[in-house]
Amino acid sequence: MQIGIVGLGKMGGNMRERLRRAGHTVVGYDRNPELSDVGSLVDLVDKLEAPRHVWVMVPAGPATHTVIDQLASLLRHDDIVVDGGNSRWTDDERHARELAARGIGFVDAGVSGGVWGLQNGYALMVGGDPEHVDRLRPIFEALKPEGPYGFVHAGRVGAGHFAKMVHNGIEYAMMQAYAEGWELLENVESVDNVREVFRSWQQGTVIRSWLLDLAVDALDEDEHLERLRGYAEDSGEGRWTVEAALDHAVPLPAITASLFARFSSRQEDSPQMKMVAALRKQFGGHTVESAKEK
Amino acid sequence: MQIGIVGLGKMGGNMRERLRRAGHTVVGYDRNPELSDVGSLVDLVDKLEAPRHVWVMVPAGPATHTVIDQLASLLRHDDIVVDGGNSRWTDDERHARELAARGIGFVDAGVSGGVWGLQNGYALMVGGDPEHVDRLRPIFEALKPEGPYGFVHAGRVGAGHFAKMVHNGIEYAMMQAYAEGWELLENVESVDNVREVFRSWQQGTVIRSWLLDLAVDALDEDEHLERLRGYAEDSGEGRWTVEAALDHAVPLPAITASLFARFSSRQEDSPQMKMVAALRKQFGGHTVESAKEK
């Protein structure tokens, strides 16, 4: 079937390619003319036959708002917009309402897959009306991995991004779990080959996983990770997961600890630990390090 | 080759079977005569040709101490004892010293695999002198899963149990990660099919793993886990992991949070939250629930 894609970065570009390989007709638009199939969003809409389907794959937040605003005025009754970016689930309701006012459908799609997606397929979590989701099913089938997994219609509008967000929250804590175990093993004298311990875990253990496989790949490249800094960004979805948990009074101790570990990793010096040092100095005459001694 | 196994419970019994299928000669002893091949530990030792190899597979702590004490007096110079139980790594040094005083070798083996081990093999993490480990290699080869993974000589005596202990610590945090994500999804109205969300994650996602597969199996049996209580024991290895981290000043926030969540799950009522309630009542006249109202 026909589909437009707005945003042809690493993700959008590979998705266009995977859809074409599956025989679909894709019209892609990107601000960068070297990547784009058409000269403008107007051109993209013109090239699609009604009812149109447009997959938005641009950064979450203002960029997505802008594209959806533009599509709201360019598309017609019965067309459908898919937001495949990493939008916050609360944005979905707004976008759906805005489009519904003009009779345009909306589906939110959380997409996992990263750099392997082109070859292995993308895991898709989607939210929206069953009718809208059904119309897009050939597209989802082409994008998802082969086999029985990798696609779910999770619920109504917002459910797709919510599910993807929770996926990322879980991911944070799993990464933290392996990371904590690795640091502890690296600290213990009796264990002299942590990398091989990790490798051995890839089969027959309770903790085997794709992330573990990646950890072994990373250790094969740099056994003690000496070429990296202990510094990790967070993409926003971890924070949203914790915010959603606060809204629902759900305790998330491991996921939140993992997020806070990333926050701390980005601080040159910890303000709160300065206060702890200051208090120790006040009450105990404890020796503390001054900033200069660093 | 020949090997004795002491302890023929679920794990030991299956390991005897897997070794026999691989062509090894196994003499098993268990206090339960219905499981045992011989009438006593003395018989077991008598049936093995020197140099003997005896794999101890009994509960960690006093039971293991007793068996190793007995073997210390029954075995001879050049024999080797393997402790395949869940012993604390600090016990290994003691056992190794005690046996070394009589010229007997010692290898500690952390074993993962549970009820699938008989069929799929057991992941093994071992510690000990290279010479001792090498002599037992045919046994390890028969027990481990096929393929390049599932076995590691992690380091000197203690390293095997240490690596297995860290494996379990990581396992705690991974289980907690999925559990937190599941609870959050179950709380959100927009998502109407949490089980299918979990199922979809089994392919193409960053968080696919064997534990995720098990989660889906569990949800297939009982979609909202209504037949279970939110109650989880801990086997000791999680606590030891945290203790080891304290010894080495390694922060383990996610693993420790997972362990504490288990502690809390086992309390009928939380004493510390009684104190929080008491303080709220004192300073704010906040309404609190009395024990009777429960």
Place this chain on the structure above:
Amino acid sequence: MQIGIVGLGKMGGNMRERLRRAGHTVVGYDRNPELSDVGSLVDLVDKLEAPRHVWVMVPAGPATHTVIDQLASLLRHDDIVVDGGNSRWTDDERHARELAARGIGFVDAGVSGGVWGLQNGYALMVGGDPEHVDRLRPIFEALKPEGPYGFVHAGRVGAGHFAKMVHNGIEYAMMQAYAEGWELLENVESVDNVREVFRSWQQGTVIRSWLLDLAVDALDEDEHLERLRGYAEDSGEGRWTVEAALDHAVPLPAITASLFARFSSRQEDSPQMKMVAALRKQFGGHTVESAKEK
């Protein structure tokens, strides 16, 4: 000076009384005619001479929005509204803008003091333009405790409620700290008098505090807190503190742990621990408790 107070509950009523004792003229309005000095908000405004000052002391959220909306239409240029409720700091900017459009000033005041406030004074943290804060200074002076502490002009609009919110976040973690220590002491056989340990800490220790005094009072009423349930509500400000931390990428491990402990305390059974139990059952054949056995 003259001031109106809207909302004469436990806090508002006592503040009216404290202001009157200090010689100020207070006109109070409450929906409950038994508490109210006047019949309506219109009456309250009529009774005040321009420029008017109205202190709003109603529940945060919709109730506060409604009162401020009404005051926006009843008050005039140069009047000032004070929000002394537990509003979220993000509401303050909205209220200030709405009022400023009509030339009315706005000051947000975080108030601490609870049931002791009438007698000992209320700690006040206020935000707003210096000019507005200065006009209200006689009122703040009358409400605050005697002495050099208990009042701060923390910054611009929103700063008062933000400072009060952080105060409450710190309060959560301090309460949790004493509560954890108390539970641990109650569990240890060698210590036979935990209440007296707490009492002894009231002087000469690093951890002496007003909260500790309250803990001793609570233990004097009920030595082992047997008459309370381990159940604690949260007032919203703890969650907002964590949300603010997420916005600024500040790690708050102790405060967040304290909040999550309250969430857990309110669950009859923990869904996430059901999932942990389910996973243990799947991979290990571990015995778990069924809901029925409970």
Place this chain on the structure above:
Amino acid sequence: MQIGIVGLGKMGGNMRERLRRAGHTVVGYDRNPELSDVGSLVDLVDKLEAPRHVWVMVPAGPATHTVIDQLASLLRHDDIVVDGGNSRWTDDERHARELAARGIGFVDAGVSGGVWGLQNGYALMVGGDPEHVDRLRPIFEALKPEGPYGFVHAGRVGAGHFAKMVHNGIEYAMMQAYAEGWELLENVESVDNVREVFRSWQQGTVIRSWLLDLAVDALDEDEHLERLRGYAEDSGEGRWTVEAALDHAVPLPAITASLFARFSSRQEDSPQMKMVAALRKQFGGHTVESAKEK
């Protein structure tokens, strides 16, 4: 009454002085002859009349073991040793047994007070037989602050150090609580005077405490703590508190988070966050910082 003190460092020296001011006869011994009243431990014992009382005030661990071993051979039936150092409670049982074998009594005393102790008194938490504790009561009375607080006979041998250890665990979490709140306030634009916010809290708030007073003192010296590094040692008692909690399956989320924050503060670069960065790089092609770029 008469008492010997072994160890005349900052704590022991001030305690000698406070006891002398109260009219007691103190014989002090220190390895440093400039501090010592006598030339040797033998001399100290000789100078005391039976039944003797010796207060040991040396670093916990080997130094304390050595002194108590020596006293075991120098003292006689009916004498009493007090360990006033920061010993682990598990050491107390050992020391008590060793001394009891010779008829010598043992009392463990947790001491809080730091540099203010000489003037304000030391908070004392003691463990031991009532008979031994009673004999030392004049000494405890002289050391403790005036008033009804600051002394407790917490239970049998070990209870004093256990109570002091829990005191320190609570202290860690309280310090962390203020530190987290301070960092958050320092990050927020609307609040322009964090130091004054802290100062205002010293009266009329729920979180007023001695530690808060010290925080204000610290901010008065260095408003944004720019002269300190965010680096905090831990004295051992925090770790022991967590270990005791593990032994008793008591969850200590806030205290443990506070301890881990100190561990992290001492790492130049976080190994575990290197692993997180490595995993992000593997699965997402995320940009990570190399060690060089630092």
